[in-house]
Amino acid sequence: MKKYLIRSLLQVIPVLFLISLIVFVLVHVTGDPVTLMLSDTATDEDREILIQALGLDQPLYVQYFKFLGHLVQGDFGNSFRYQEPALPIVLERLPASFELAIASMVVATVIAIPFGILSATKRNSFLDIFVTGSAVLGKAMPSFWLGIMLILLFSVKLGLLPVSGEGTFAHLILPAITLGTGIAAEMTRLIRSSMLEILQQDYIRTARSKGLSERLVVYRHAFRNSLIPVITIMALQTSHLIGGTLITETVFSWPGMGNLLIQAVNQRDMSIVQASVFIVSILVIASNLLADLLYRILDPRIKYN
Amino acid sequence: MKRLAITGLALILSLALAGCGGEGEQTATDQQPQPQAQSQDGESNPAENGKKILTIASGNDIVSFDLHNHNNTSTEAVHINMFNYLVKKGRNQEVLPDLATSWKQLDATTWEFKLREGVKFHNGDPFTAADVKYTLERVARDNTLLEYGNYKQIKEVKIMDDYTVHIITNGPQPVLLNRLSRLGSGMMPSKYIQEKGFDEFLKHPVGTGPYKFKEWKRDDRLILEKFDDYFGEKPKWDEVVFRSIPEDSTRVSELLTGGVDLAVNIPPTDLERIQQNEGTYVVQSPTQRVMQLTVRMTPGTPTADPKVREAIDLAIDKQAIVDNILAGGGTVTRTRVTPGNFGADPSLYGQSLYDPERAKQLLIEAGYPNGLELTLTSPSGRYLKDKETAELIQAMLGEVGIKVNLELVEWSKYNELYRGKKMKELFMISYANSMFDASLAFDRARSEIARGETDYNNPEVDKLLEEAETNLNTQEREKQYQQVQQIIANERPFIYLFQMSANYGASKRIQFEPRLDEMLPVDEITLKQ
Numbered sequence: 001m002k003k004y005l006i007r008s009l010l011q012v013i014p015v016l017f018l019i020s021l022i023v024f025v026l027v028h029v030t031g032d033p034v035t036l037m038l039s040d041t042a043t044d045e046d047r048e049i050l051i052q053a054l055g056l057d058q059p060l061y062v063q064y065f066k067f068l069g070h071l072v073q074g075d076f077g078n079s080f081r082y083q084e085p086a087l088p089i090v091l092e093r094l095p096a097s098f099e100l101a102i103a104s105m106v107v108a109t110v111i112a113i114p115f116g117i118l119s120a121t122k123r124n125s126f127l128d129i130f131v132t133g134s135a136v137l138g139k140a141m142p143s144f145w146l147g148i149m150l151i152l153l154f155s156v157k158l159g160l161l162p163v164s165g166e167g168t169f170a171h172l173i174l175p176a177i178t179l180g181t182g183i184a185a186e187m188t189r190l191i192r193s194s195m196l197e198i199l200q201q202d203y204i205r206t207a208r209s210k211g212l213s214e215r216l217v218v219y220r221h222a223f224r225n226s227l228i229p230v231i232t233i234m235a236l237q238t239s240h241l242i243g244g245t246l247i248t249e250t251v252f253s254w255p256g257m258g259n260l261l262i263q264a265v266n267q268r269d270m271s272i273v274q275a276s277v278f279i280v281s282i283l284v285i286a287s288n289l290l291a292d293l294l295y296r297i298l299d300p301r302i303k304y305n
Numbered sequence: 306m307k308r309l310a311i312t313g314l315a316l317i318l319s320l321a322l323a324g325c326g327g328e329g330e331q332t333a334t335d336q337q338p339q340p341q342a343q344s345q346d347g348e349s350n351p352a353e354n355g356k357k358i359l360t361i362a363s364g365n366d367i368v369s370f371d372l373h374n375h376n377n378t379s380t381e382a383v384h385i386n387m388f389n390y391l392v393k394k395g396r397n398q399e400v401l402p403d404l405a406t407s408w409k410q411l412d413a414t415t416w417e418f419k420l421r422e423g424v425k426f427h428n429g430d431p432f433t434a435a436d437v438k439y440t441l442e443r444v445a446r447d448n449t450l451l452e453y454g455n456y457k458q459i460k461e462v463k464i465m466d467d468y469t470v471h472i473i474t475n476g477p478q479p480v481l482l483n484r485l486s487r488l489g490s491g492m493m494p495s496k497y498i499q500e501k502g503f504d505e506f507l508k509h510p511v512g513t514g515p516y517k518f519k520e521w522k523r524d525d526r527l528i529l530e531k532f533d534d535y536f537g538e539k540p541k542w543d544e545v546v547f548r549s550i551p552e553d554s555t556r557v558s559e560l561l562t563g564g565v566d567l568a569v570n571i572p573p574t575d576l577e578r579i580q581q582n583e584g585t586y587v588v589q590s591p592t593q594r595v596m597q598l599t600v601r602m603t604p605g606t607p608t609a610d611p612k613v614r615e616a617i618d619l620a621i622d623k624q625a626i627v628d629n630i631l632a633g634g635g636t637v638t639r640t641r642v643t644p645g646n647f648g649a650d651p652s653l654y655g656q657s658l659y660d661p662e663r664a665k666q667l668l669i670e671a672g673y674p675n676g677l678e679l680t681l682t683s684p685s686g687r688y689l690k691d692k693e694t695a696e697l698i699q700a701m702l703g704e705v706g707i708k709v710n711l712e713l714v715e716w717s718k719y720n721e722l723y724r725g726k727k728m729k730e731l732f733m734i735s736y737a738n739s740m741f742d743a744s745l746a747f748d749r750a751r752s753e754i755a756r757g758e759t760d761y762n763n764p765e766v767d768k769l770l771e772e773a774e775t776n777l778n779t780q781e782r783e784k785q786y787q788q789v790q791q792i793i794a795n796e797r798p799f800i801y802l803f804q805m806s807a808n809y810g811a812s813k814r815i816q817f818e819p820r821l822d823e824m825l826p827v828d829e830i831t832l833k834q
Contacts, residue, residue, distance in 0.1 A: 032717050032720060032721065035717060035720040035721075035724065037376075037451060038376070038451065043454060044724075046453070046454045047724075049448045049449060049453070050449065050451070053448075053449035081368055081369070082368070082369055082523070083369055083371055083374060083507070084504075084507065089523065092523075144552075148552075148554050148555075151554070151555060151558045152558065155558055155562050156558050156561050156562055159562065162562075162564060163555060163558045163559045163562055163564050164550055164552075164555050164558075164559055164564070165525065165526070165548065165564075166525065250551055250552055251552050251555055252555065253524075253525065253548070253549065253550045253551065253552065253555060255522055255523070255524050255525035259524050259551075260523070260524055262551070263365070263366070263524055263551065268717065
C-alpha cells in the first residue's frame with residue numbers, strides 16, 4: 001500500500017513536467033500578449049521595449065527553462081495584467097471555486113441518489129424512462145444556456161434570487177444548480193446501471209429468498225454496494241467540475257478560478273494561465289489518486305500491484 | 306478487510322452527510338441572511354442604513370492601480386474617482402483647473418503650473434510639487450511602462466517651491482495640456498510610495514480624489530468610499546461599487562433586477578429590453594472610436610486607382626449599418642477627428658456618400674466593367690458587431706460588382722497581420738483618441754509609417770502634419786489639420802464608416818449623462834428625487 005502510494009507520487013513528477021511543457025508551448029504559440037497590452041497608437045519602438053522588458057525576445061527554449069527553474073521554486077512569474085506574482089492571485093480564488101464545487105456535488109448527490117435507485121428498481125417503468133430521458137437531457141444541456149435560463153426565470157421573472165456575484169447563500173443556489181445538473185445526470189445513470197447489475201447478483205437473490213423485505217434488500221444490500229463505483233466516479237468528476245466552473249463562473253460572475261482563467265486567456269496573461277492550469281492539473285491528479293486509493297480500500301478484490 | 310471497507314464507506318457516507326448537514330444548517334441560519342441577500346440586491350436603495358450606495362457594472366475589472374502601466378479606458382474611468390490630474394477636461398473638452406489652479410507657458414518648452422494648496426492625500430499627506438515631479442518623471446523616464454510613449458515628451462519637472470512646478474518638454478508641445486488631463490497623469494503620493502514601497506501602493510492605493518479605496522476583490526468588485534477631506538465639492542455617494550460582470554446577458558439581468566444602477570457595454574440586441582423594462586432606461590452616447598476601412602494603394606493593386614477607392618466608399622450604405630447592426634448606436638462620418646477633438650472639421654462629420662449607381666459607373670470608368678475581386682480582413686469579436694458589419698459591407702460591395710473575399714480573424718491573429726503589415730486590399734479597424742487632438746489621428750497617413758500598409762504618400766500631408774505637430778499657433782494648427790482631413794476624405798487611404806456609440810443601461814432612480822471620453826466621474830451621477 002505504502003509502496004503503491006510512493007510509486008504513484010513518483011509518477012506524478014513526469015506528468016507535471018509534461019503539463020508544464022504543453023501549457024508553456026500552447027500559451028506562447030497561440031497568442032501575443034504584447035499586442036493586447038499596447039494601445040492602438042503604440043509605435044514599433046514601444047513594442048520592442050515591452051517585448052524586451054517581458055523577456056519575450058529570447059528563444060522559446062531559453063524562456064521555457066527559465067520558466068521551469070522558477071516553477072520549481074513555486075514562482076510562476078508576475079501576472080502581466082496585475083503586475084503581481086501569479087500564484088497567490090490564483091490561490092486566492094481557490095476557496096470560491098471549492099465552495100461552488102462542493103455545493104454542486106451536494107446538488108448532484110441529492111438529485112442522483114433517489115432517482116438512480118428508483119429508476120433501477122422500477123426498471124422500464126414510466127418513471128425509469130423519464131429519469132433516463134432527463135439524464136440525457138441534463139448531460140446534453142450546455143451549462144451557459146442553463147445558467148442564463150435560470151437567471152431569467154428565478155432572478156429576472158420571479159425576483160427570488162440574486163443574479164450574480166458571491167456573498168450570501170442565496171448567491172450560491174443558481175450556480176450550484178447549473179453546475180450540479182450535468183454531474184447529477186452522469187451520476188444518476190451510473191447509480192442506475194450499477195444498481196441494476198447488483199440487483200442481479202446471487203447474494204441479492206439469497207437475501208430475497210430469506211424473505212427480507214424489498215426495502216431492506218434494495219437499501220441495505222444493493223444500494224450500499226452500488227455506491228462503491230459511484231464514489232470513485234465522484235472523485236473522477238473533479239475534472240468535469242473544473243471544466244464546468246469555467247463557464248458557470250463566468251455566467252454568474254463568480255469570483256473563482258474558472259472566471260480568472262477565462263479572463264486571463266482573453267488578456268493573454270500567460271503567468272496566470274500557466275499557474276491556474278498547473279493548479280488544476282495538480283487537483284485532478286490528486287483527486288484521481290484519491291479515487292484510486294478509495295476504490296482499493298472499498299473493494300478488497302483489487303490488488304495494489 | 307471487509308470490515309475496513311465498511312468502515313471506510315461509513316466514514317465517507319457520514320462525511321457526505323455532514324456535508325449535507327452543513328449545507329442544511331446554512332440554509333436554516335440563512336433564513337436571516339435571506340433578507341440580507343435581498344438587501345444586497347437592493348443595496349443601491351438609499352434608505353438602506355441611510356447609506357447612499359451607487360453600483361456600476363462593467364464588462365471587465367480594472368487592470369491595476371499602477372496608473373502608468375495600463376492603457377485601459379475602463380480602468381481610467383474608475384481611477385478618476387480616486388486620483389486627480391493637474392488639469393481636467395470639462396464636458397465640452399475645455400481644460401479646467403484641477404490640482405493646478407493656473408498655468409502659463411513661459412517659453413516654447415517650459416510650462417509653469419501653480420498648484421492648489423491644502424490638498425490632502427487619502428492618508429493625510431499634503432499634496433505638493435514633489436508629488437508632481439515623482440509622478441510625471443516616473444512615466445516619462447521608465448520605458449517599460451505602458452504609458453511611457455505618451456509622456457516621454459516631458460524632459461524634466463522642476464520644483465520651484467512647494468506649490469509651483471516647471472514642466473520642461475523636449476521640443477514644443479502644443480498638446481501638453483491634453484496629455485496632462487488623461488490616462489497616466491493621475492497624481493500619486495510620492496512620500497507614501499517612498500516610505501511604504503510601490504507594492505503597498507498597489508494594494509492600498511492613495512490619491513487625492515473624492516473617493517478612497519476600501520476593498521478590491523479581483524474580477525468581482527472594487528469598493529470605494531467617500532473621502533471627507535476632499536478639497537472639492539463634497540462627495541455625493543457614501544460608497545461606490547464597481548462590479549465586473551463579463552457575461553453580457555448577466556450584466557443586463559443585474560440591471561433589470563436592480564442589482565446594479567448602471568451597466569456599461571450593453572449589446573445592441575438588449576437595448577429594447579432595457580428601455581421597455583419598468584425601472585430602467587437606455588443611454589447612448591458618442592465615443593472617441595471611429596470604425597474605418599484602411600485601403601492599400603500599392604501600385605498594382607486595383608485599389609491603387611482612386612476611382613476604385615471612391616466606388617468602394619460610395620457603395621457602402623453606412624447609415625444602414627448603424628441602423629440595422631448597431632441599433633442606431635453610431636454616427637456616420639468621413640473623418641476620424643470627431644467633434645470634441647481639437648482640429649475637427651464639422652463639414653465631414655455626420656455625413657456619408659452613398660450612391661451605388663455612381664459606384665458602378667466609377668468601376669466601369671476604372672476599367673472593371675465586369676467587376677473585380679478584393680480581400681477584406683476584419684477582426685471577429687474585437688469590436689461591437691465587427692463580424693456582422695464586415696459581412697454587410699461584403700454584401701453591399703457585392704451589389705455594385707465588387708466580389709469581396711472576407712477574412713474574419715481572431716484578434717491576436719489579426720494583430721499579427723496588422724503589425725506585420727500583411728493585410729491585403731482592405732482591412733477594417735477602429736481607433737480611439739484619448740488625446741482629444743487631431744495629431745494622434747493621422748500617424749498612419751505619414752508616408753513613412755504608411756509604407757507597406759497603405760503605401761499612401763502625399764508630401765503635402767506629410768508637410769502639414771509635421772508643421773502642426775509643433776505649431777504653437779492654435780488657429781493655424783487647427784487649419785492645418787482640417788486641410789489634412791479634406792485631403793484624406795478626397796484621396797481615401799482610409800474610408801471612415803461611423804463613430805461608435807457607447808451603450809449604457811441605467812436605473813430610473815439615477816440621472817446619468819455619459820461623457821465623450823467614457824470616464825465615469827460618479828459625482829456627475831445623481832439620484833433622481
